[in-house]
Amino acid sequence: EAGVVQSPRYKIIEKKQPVAFWCNPISGHNTLYWYRQNLGQGPELLIRYENEEAVDDSQLPKDRFSAERLKGVDSTLKIQPAELGDSAVYLCASSLSSLDEQYFGPGTRLTVT
Amino acid sequence: GNSVTQMEGPVTLSEEAFLTINCTYTATGYPSLFWYVQYPGEGLQLLLKATKADDKGSNKGFEATYRKETTSFHLEKGSVQVSDSAVYFCHLNAGGTSYGKLTFGQGTILTVHP
Numbered sequence: 001e002a003g004v005v006q007s008p009r010y011k012i013i014e015k016k017q018p019v020a021f022w023c024n025p026i027s028g029h030n031t032l033y034w035y036r037q038n039l040g041q042g043p044e045l046l047i048r049y050e051n052e053e054a055v056d057d058s059q060l061p062k063d064r065f066s067a068e069r070l071k072g073v074d075s076t077l078k079i080q081p082a083e084l085g086d087s088a089v090y091l092c093a094s095s096l097s098s099l100d101e102q103y104f105g106p107g108t109r110l111t112v113t
Numbered sequence: 114g115n116s117v118t119q120m121e122g123p124v125t126l127s128e129e130a131f132l133t134i135n136c137t138y139t140a141t142g143y144p145s146l147f148w149y150v151q152y153p154g155e156g157l158q159l160l161l162k163a164t165k166a167d168d169k170g171s172n173k174g175f176e177a178t179y180r181k182e183t184t185s186f187h188l189e190k191g192s193v194q195v196s197d198s199a200v201y202f203c204h205l206n207a208g209g210t211s212y213g214k215l216t217f218g219q220g221t222i223l224t225v226h227p
Contacts, residue, residue, distance in 0.1 A: 004156075040219070040220070041219050041220070042119075042202050042204075042217030042218050042219050042220050043157070043202075043217045044217070045216070091156075091157070093157075098206070098208045099145060099206060099208045101147060101159045101162060102149075102157075102159070103158075103159075104149075104156045104157040104158065105156060106155075106156045107156060
């Protein structure tokens with residue numbers, strides 16, 4: 001069974017530039033999560049989807065971050081414009097339901113210069 | 114709101130030593146509790162879980178008991194190995210819309226020496 005796929009694995013951009021991350025969850029998983037993980041910290045939830053509906057986006061900085069999950073499968077997280085403080089690892093995870101264990105992708109390491 | 118507090122590390126042990134990593138939580142309702150592990154160069158993966166009070170989760174020699182009276186879910190292993198060197202994260206999942214920002218602990222780095 002394929003795991004959670006994320007791309008790209010690494011991204012270096014200059015501040016004020018846009019960037020997008022893509023996630024393909026495990027087949028059949030209804031719940032999809034985007035997290036941000038800073039060095040030495042645990043993952044912090046940015047947004048959670050149940051199928052195509054964003055049910056928890058209270059931690060998403062909506063002035064610059066946006067996300068979508070068309071057709072309830074793949075998801076894209078976008079930052080525009082990026083700031084220096086956005087440098088982090090962006091993790092995607094999926095689960096059968098919101099109460100089940102999560103399966104994490106390898107993450108995208110973003111560096112904003 | 115929901116949150117977890119995890120003991121600060123790093124933790125350095127010799128092989129075959131006893132391990133405890135403390136985790137306490139604050140939650141409304143009846144959350145499920147998890148320990149995730151991140152081995153060097155790999156993504157986070159589930160280590161064990163418990164879904165209700167007094168449940169004991171176990172895997173790979175690790176154990177954790179869901180203690181509602183002390184709001185704790187401490188991770189233990191009787192005899193660690195070099196291959197257990199990793200970062201360990203405590204996680205609370207209350208489901209619904211009460212997910213919260215701080216539902217993962219900050220992580221504890223474990224290093225086991227031969």
